[in-house]
Amino acid sequence: MNKIFSVARMEILDIRRSKLMLSLLGFFLIAAIVSVVVASIDFGVKADAYKTYTDALAASGITNPATAPQLFPLHLMRAAIEYLEILGALFAIILGYAAIAKEKQRGTLSLLFTRPIGNFTLVLGKLGALALVWLAFVSIVVLATMLTAVIAGHAQLSATDVGRLLLTILGAWIYLLVWTAVAVSIASTSKKLTTALIVSIVLWLLVVLVIPQVGDTMDPDNQVPGGLFKSLQIAKPDETAVLANFTGYNSARDALEISSVTKHFERYTFAFLGIKDQYNQQPIGTVWAGVFINALALWLFAIGTLVISLFTTKPKTLLRTSK
Amino acid sequence: MKAIIRQELLALSRERLPLMLFTVFVSMISVSSLIGFLTKTTVSDVWIRTREAGLTSAPNPFASLSPLYYARNSIIYIILVGTLMAIIAGVSSALRDRKAATIDLILSRPTSRSAYIYGKLIGITIWLSLSLFLVGVIAAVVISIIFGAALPASDYARLAVFFLLALPLLSGFAVIGMFAGLLSKRETSALLLPISFWAFVTFVIPQIGTAARPVALLNPVPLPPTSGGPFGALNFFIGPFAVSEQFKVASGKILNDPDISGDFSKAIISILGFAVLTSFLISMVKRTSIRGVLSE
Numbered sequence: 001m002n003k004i005f006s007v008a009r010m011e012i013l014d015i016r017r018s019k020l021m022l023s024l025l026g027f028f029l030i031a032a033i034v035s036v037v038v039a040s041i042d043f044g045v046k047a048d049a050y051k052t053y054t055d056a057l058a059a060s061g062i063t064n065p066a067t068a069p070q071l072f073p074l075h076l077m078r079a080a081i082e083y084l085e086i087l088g089a090l091f092a093i094i095l096g097y098a099a100i101a102k103e104k105q106r107g108t109l110s111l112l113f114t115r116p117i118g119n120f121t122l123v124l125g126k127l128g129a130l131a132l133v134w135l136a137f138v139s140i141v142v143l144a145t146m147l148t149a150v151i152a153g154h155a156q157l158s159a160t161d162v163g164r165l166l167l168t169i170l171g172a173w174i175y176l177l178v179w180t181a182v183a184v185s186i187a188s189t190s191k192k193l194t195t196a197l198i199v200s201i202v203l204w205l206l207v208v209l210v211i212p213q214v215g216d217t218m219d220p221d222n223q224v225p226g227g228l229f230k231s232l233q234i235a236k237p238d239e240t241a242v243l244a245n246f247t248g249y250n251s252a253r254d255a256l257e258i259s260s261v262t263k264h265f266e267r268y269t270f271a272f273l274g275i276k277d278q279y280n281q282q283p284i285g286t287v288w289a290g291v292f293i294n295a296l297a298l299w300l301f302a303i304g305t306l307v308i309s310l311f312t313t314k315p316k317t318l319l320r321t322s323k
Numbered sequence: 324m325k326a327i328i329r330q331e332l333l334a335l336s337r338e339r340l341p342l343m344l345f346t347v348f349v350s351m352i353s354v355s356s357l358i359g360f361l362t363k364t365t366v367s368d369v370w371i372r373t374r375e376a377g378l379t380s381a382p383n384p385f386a387s388l389s390p391l392y393y394a395r396n397s398i399i400y401i402i403l404v405g406t407l408m409a410i411i412a413g414v415s416s417a418l419r420d421r422k423a424a425t426i427d428l429i430l431s432r433p434t435s436r437s438a439y440i441y442g443k444l445i446g447i448t449i450w451l452s453l454s455l456f457l458v459g460v461i462a463a464v465v466i467s468i469i470f471g472a473a474l475p476a477s478d479y480a481r482l483a484v485f486f487l488l489a490l491p492l493l494s495g496f497a498v499i500g501m502f503a504g505l506l507s508k509r510e511t512s513a514l515l516l517p518i519s520f521w522a523f524v525t526f527v528i529p530q531i532g533t534a535a536r537p538v539a540l541l542n543p544v545p546l547p548p549t550s551g552g553p554f555g556a557l558n559f560f561i562g563p564f565a566v567s568e569q570f571k572v573a574s575g576k577i578l579n580d581p582d583i584s585g586d587f588s589k590a591i592i593s594i595l596g597f598a599v600l601t602s603f604l605i606s607m608v609k610r611t612s613i614r615g616v617l618s619e
Contacts, residue, residue, distance in 0.1 A: 020512055024519060031527050035537075041553065042534040049550075079530060082537040087522055094515055101511065197514055198340045198411065202347060209403050210351065213541045217358055217396060220366045223384075228366060232379040242372050249365050266538075 003117050007125025008132070011099060015133055021098070024091050028083065029141060035079035036145045040153035043071055072280065073146075073155030074164060074273040080145045081269050084138070084172050085262055089208050092134070092176040093200045096183030099126045100313070101193045104322040113315045123313035127177075127184065127306065134176045138169050163284055164272045171272070171295070174302045175265040179204070181305035188313040191321045208262045215257035218249075264297040324442040327434070331416060331446025338415055344408035345454055351404055352458040355396035356465040363392065390470040391478055391578045394462055394485065398543040398574045401489045402525065402567045409451060409493040410517045413500025416443050418513055421504075421617050436610050440505075444498065444602065451493045459486035485577045488591075491598035492570050496521065498601035505608050510617060529565040532558035544582045545571040562593075569593040 015021050046069045057063065103109050112122065142165055149155045183200045190196035220243075221228045229239045243250060257263045267276070271291040274280035279287045288295075335341055363385050370383045385392075420426040429439065463482055467473055499517045507513035526537045534554055535546040545568045563569065573590035575583030 035530060038530060038534050079536045086537055194510060198343060202343060205404065209541060213399060214358055218362055220369050223362055223366050231384055232373055232381045234373055234378050238378050242369055245372055246365060
């Protein structure tokens with residue numbers, strides 16, 4: 001166990017010393033904070049527009065029939081979560097790749113494996129360290145964006161909101177671990193490190209950007225600005241009845257979407273943050289029941305990728321691919 | 324310079340990494356038209372069902388759309404896959420001679436620094452032009468098959484202009500990749516820095532100017548800035564730097580997409596300016612930087 005801790009300690013020290021890693025993580029944190037500031041300003045603009053509209057109607061003796069825009073503090077984090085979804089996954093790949101690549105590049109593996117260490121010591125130490133780094137990073141990002149929402153957006157948090165945020169941190173942490181484990185596996189089994197990095201990035205491109213984009217494109221309601229069914233003036237129950245005739249098409253679209261871990265992460269976090277309308281202001285238990293499948297899928301992706309990385313990062317494989 | 328261009332083309336046709344992304348690029352452009360067709364058919368079927376059930380009297384929203392609608396998704400794949408392919412081609416090109424330690428030998432010949440850099444850049448641009456020509460032909464054939472007839476000549480011309488417009492965008496990103504390849508001390512940083520720059524340009528800059536969320540930016544239709552507040556002014560100053568969003572505006576207008584709003588000439592200036600500026604800046608890379616030793 002001490003050896004695993006030694007590897008983990010060394011890994012954390014390396015990350016702390018890497019200017020590139022710190023710059024990337026710093027860049028992400030700034031982008032996330034800016035996104036909350038932008039969302040807060042955007043809300044302020046909409047609230048002002050509503051007030052101006054209401055005042056103009058009042059001056060004409062008419063009551064404004066539209067409801068005032070309501071601030072839900074957790075909604076301000078939506079863009080930050082989407083950054084975690086896209087850029088977070090990319091940076092998780094970079095960190096996972098770097099953890100293995102540096103050992104291969106420095107030629108330290110042969111020396112390391114002359115010591116009496118077990119088959120899984122190195123990978124457990126490295127994954128443990130990266131898990132800690134991601135937990136700290138996700139917590140900092142969520143805390144910083146929430147503080148920004150409170151200061152810039154004048155938002156107020158309830159105790160339930162804190163619970164929702166903790167569950168969001170948990171989901172984001174698992175999601176980033178999945179990508180780190182994928183990159184560790186690919187870097188361990190590739191003889192050429194550049195190939196490993198590009199293969200990981202192509203995978204990221206397909207799973208994080210292309211599959212969800214294709215899924216969204218295939219949604220008939222997204223094909224007309226403002227929504228297809230709104231433009232056809234069709235009520236929700238009728239919409240459901242009409243779509244029941246297209247189960248084959250919708251099942252294919254859904255199957256495509258759920259093949260991407262990113263979509264599960266999105267559905268999970270959007271539900272807990274109340275971004276998805278049906279879960280907004282619902283008790284945590286209700287939300288949990290609704291997204292249990294997505295939470296389970298996230299865990300299964302994590303367990304699967306971690307197990308694969310354990311078995312692909314054995315000394316024998318590493319020594320063979322680093323020659 | 325001719326020898327450098329020829330060598331660049333030969334190397335790019337042999338290297339696996341740019342070819343891997345090229346394969347993804349070709350596949351996505353081919354599939355995108357098919358996805359457009361499936362979606363349009365489904366929406367039309369939905370409309371027929373709702374009309375038959377007496378639920379709507381609205382006209383079919385897709386009835387008057389041009390066949391170029393099927394090329395709509397190609398815009399997003401050029402931004403997502405094409406630009407990454409260009410970056411990787413640029414990085415690979417710049418790192419090749421440094422990794423093989425042949426750069427000193429090349430520069431010992433009567434070859435100027437700018438001839439070396441621009442020779443490579445011209446080689447990459449020709450390779451990108453050929454790639455775009457190929458995906459353009461594939462897109463035209465697939466759309467014609469889906470449409471069930473040859474398109475009007477003006478539509479083919481619009482498709483050609485659309486893929487031609489992608490060239491300065493991809494060349495600009497290839498130069499960013501070359502920059503990183505020529506200046507970075509490590510191979511990993513050479514790959515990561517331009518990809519981070521791409522992420523910044525594609526997701527962060529447009530968000531500041533329009534308040535659009537990052538995932539919404541995966542839509543081929545660019546979002547107009549929120550009216551009111553500082554967004555109009557922010558978008559005026561920052562918008563031109565969001566070249567991927569400008570590419571969406573210009574491409575949408577070229578493809579006759581009725582949902583696209585925005586200033587066409589501003590978008591064209593932004594894309595061409597990006598290509599020209601990056602091409603000019605790379606001439607400033609010093610000889611000592613090009614000859615710098617890679618740490619890994």
